[in-house]
Amino acid sequence: MCGIVGYIGHEQAAPILLDGLERLEYRGYDSAGIAVLSPEQGLQVKKAKGRLKVLKALVDDGKAVEGTLGIGHTRWATHGQPNDVNSHPHLSQDRSVAVVHNGIIENYVEIKEFLMGEGVQFRSETDTEVVAQLLEYHYKQTGDIMQAVYRVLHRIEGAYALGILCADLPDAFIAARKDAPLLLGYGEGCSFIASDVTAIIRHTREVSYMEDGEVAVVRADGIRVYNALGQSVEKEHSFIDWDVSAAEKGGYAHFMFKEIMEQPDAVRKTISPRLRDRRVVFDELKITPEEIRRMQRIVIVACGSSYHVGMVGKYNLERLLRRPVEAMLASEFRYCDPLVDENTLVIVISQSGETLDTMAALRQAKALGARILSIVNVVGSSIARESDEVLYTWAGPEIAVATTKAYSTQLVLLNMLGLYMGDILGSVQPAEYARIVEELQALPAKMEEVLENTERIKYLASRYFNHSSIFFIGRNLDYALGLEGSLKLKEISYIHCEAYAAGELKHGTISLIEDGTLVVALCTYAPLFDKSLSNIVEVKARGADLVALTDDSHKDELRKTVENVLSIPDTHTIFKPSLGVIPLQIFSYYMALQRGCDIDKPRNLAKSVTVE
Numbered sequence: 001m002c003g004i005v006g007y008i009g010h011e012q013a014a015p016i017l018l019d020g021l022e023r024l025e026y027r028g029y030d031s032a033g034i035a036v037l038s039p040e041q042g043l044q045v046k047k048a049k050g051r052l053k054v055l056k057a058l059v060d061d062g063k064a065v066e067g068t069l070g071i072g073h074t075r076w077a078t079h080g081q082p083n084d085v086n087s088h089p090h091l092s093q094d095r096s097v098a099v100v101h102n103g104i105i106e107n108y109v110e111i112k113e114f115l116m117g118e119g120v121q122f123r124s125e126t127d128t129e130v131v132a133q134l135l136e137y138h139y140k141q142t143g144d145i146m147q148a149v150y151r152v153l154h155r156i157e158g159a160y161a162l163g164i165l166c167a168d169l170p171d172a173f174i175a176a177r178k179d180a181p182l183l184l185g186y187g188e189g190c191s192f193i194a195s196d197v198t199a200i201i202r203h204t205r206e207v208s209y210m211e212d213g214e215v216a217v218v219r220a221d222g223i224r225v226y227n228a229l230g231q232s233v234e235k236e237h238s239f240i241d242w243d244v245s246a247a248e249k250g251g252y253a254h255f256m257f258k259e260i261m262e263q264p265d266a267v268r269k270t271i272s273p274r275l276r277d278r279r280v281v282f283d284e285l286k287i288t289p290e291e292i293r294r295m296q297r298i299v300i301v302a303c304g305s306s307y308h309v310g311m312v313g314k315y316n317l318e319r320l321l322r323r324p325v326e327a328m329l330a331s332e333f334r335y336c337d338p339l340v341d342e343n344t345l346v347i348v349i350s351q352s353g354e355t356l357d358t359m360a361a362l363r364q365a366k367a368l369g370a371r372i373l374s375i376v377n378v379v380g381s382s383i384a385r386e387s388d389e390v391l392y393t394w395a396g397p398e399i400a401v402a403t404t405k406a407y408s409t410q411l412v413l414l415n416m417l418g419l420y421m422g423d424i425l426g427s428v429q430p431a432e433y434a435r436i437v438e439e440l441q442a443l444p445a446k447m448e449e450v451l452e453n454t455e456r457i458k459y460l461a462s463r464y465f466n467h468s469s470i471f472f473i474g475r476n477l478d479y480a481l482g483l484e485g486s487l488k489l490k491e492i493s494y495i496h497c498e499a500y501a502a503g504e505l506k507h508g509t510i511s512l513i514e515d516g517t518l519v520v521a522l523c524t525y526a527p528l529f530d531k532s533l534s535n536i537v538e539v540k541a542r543g544a545d546l547v548a549l550t551d552d553s554h555k556d557e558l559r560k561t562v563e564n565v566l567s568i569p570d571t572h573t574i575f576k577p578s579l580g581v582i583p584l585q586i587f588s589y590y591m592a593l594q595r596g597c598d599i600d601k602p603r604n605l606a607k608s609v610t611v612e
C-alpha cells in the first residue's frame, strides 16, 4: 500500500518521479505528491488529492518543479482522509525535512503528544508527519541528519519504507526500511529508490533489496547502505530481466483484460521449467523427500484471492496426498494460537510477497518450528526472503488490482507441488501421475480455447450488469472457485455478491432468493454434478435467474434446465478451477465495464496490502 519513488541524478527529477508514480499508482491512488530539492528553489513540495493526473496538471507534468533530486509518493490513506494536507510528502515545521512513507507508525500518538509538548504544530492527521517533525527535532539537537535519522528509527514503532529529503543535504537523500518493501536502483550517473521495480525499470535494471533496519544514503554516483547499528553493508545486486512492455497496457483498454489474456503464457512459463521428461521437478526446493514424508499436516495461509487458491489447494492436495490440509486466512491464523509444529508444512501464498497479514502469519509459523514454503510472484519480496523454500510463479508484473494471472499461476504451481509431493508419498499412483501430467501440459492451450469464446460472456454481462445482488453457488472445487468469482465481481463492479457452498443454501441463504435474483451456478466438478443440478432446480423454483458453468461433457445435460450455460473444455478434475476461473474473470470485467467502473483501480483498494 502506498508507492514510493526517489531519484537523484543529472536530469530533472520531477518528470522521472511522476513517471515512476504512474507505474506505482496501483499501490494506492487517493492522492499523490512530490518533493524536489534545487539550489535555487530550495525544498519544493507539491501534492494533490485524487489520481496522479491531478498532480501532473498541477506541476505541468513536472516542468513547473526544478531540481535533480526528489522523492514521490502515491497514497492509500490509513490515518486521515485522502485530502491535500494528508497527502505525502510531509514537511517538518521549519520545512527543513520532507518525508514520504509507506506503512504505519504505530506509536505516532505518543510521539505527537511529546512533540506538541515541545511546541511543534502539526498540519495533518497522519502518522507520517511525526517522522518529519521528529527528524527536525533531532536534527536541531544533533546538527547531523544521519544521527537524527537513527534516533527517529529507534523511537518509532511499526512498519515503514521511508524516503527523506533534507534541505541541508543537496547531493543526497536518505531511505530506510522495516517491514515494508523498498529497493535501490543503480543507474548511469543516477540512483533510485522504489517500492516496486516497475517504477524505475525504464532507467535501470540493476537493483538491490533493502533489509529491515537498513538505512541508505542515495547519491547520484552511488548508494551507501548501513545496518541498524550504523555499520556499512555490502548489498548484493540483482538484475531484472523481464521486458518493460510487460508493465504496459500494450493496446488493451485495461491492464486487467491484458492480464486475463496473458494467462496461458504465464501458466506456460510457470510450468515449463518444472516439467522434464513428463516428471515434475523442483530444482529450487531444498526440502528432501524424507522431510516431506515427515510432514503430517499442511496448512496453507494467504489472503484474498491467494487464499482462494489455498481453498482449491485444500481439496486438491488432500486428494493427492491423503494428508490433512487446511487453508487459513492469514489474518485469522495470526490470532488463533495455531497448531503448527516442525511436522507441519506451511504453504504461504502471495502475489506481492509483501502482504502484511501473510508475512506475520509466516513469521509466527516459523517461530513455532514449521517448515515454510512460499509461492510468490515478486522476486526478492519479503515473504520470499523469509521463507525456507520459495517457488516463484513467473507471472510477470501484475498491475491491475484485481488479480488474474497471478491467481492462475499460483493455482497451477500448487497443483504441481501436490503432484510432486504425492509422488514422494506414494499417494499418487503412476497411471494417475501420467494422466495429470498430460493434462498439465495441455492446460495452457485449453486456457487459450476458453479465451477465444468471450462473446457470450460479454452478452450475459450486458444483460445482468444492473443486478444489485448475485450469488455464486458450487460444491467442493466449485465452491472454492465461486469464492474467487464472487470476489472478482465485487471488487471491480461493486455489486454485492456472495459465494455459497451449494449444499448450504437450504440452511438459511435460500431465503434471499426471489424472482429475478441472479445465481451463478458452478457445476464443473463432475463427481457432484447431479447434486449441484438439484441445487439449481431448487433456486430456479424460487424464481432465480441462472447463469451456469460446466464442462463440455455436461453442457448438453445442463441446458435442459438452464438457458445460459457456459462451458470449459474437459480436463482432469484438479485443473477445473484453472479453466473455470477464466469465464468468471471475463464476466466480472464486462460487468464492471458496463457499469463504468474504474477497473484497474477499484475504489478503496490497493494492490499490495501492507497494513493490518
Ligand code: M6R
Residues within 6 Å of the ligand: 303, 304, 305, 306, 307, 349, 350, 351, 352, 353, 354, 355, 358, 401, 402, 403, 487, 488, 491, 607, 608, 609
Ligand atoms: O499479494 P497477495 O497475493 O498477498 O495479496 C492478497 C490479496 O490482497 C489479493 O489477492 C487481493 O484479494 C486481490 N486484489 C484480489 O483480486
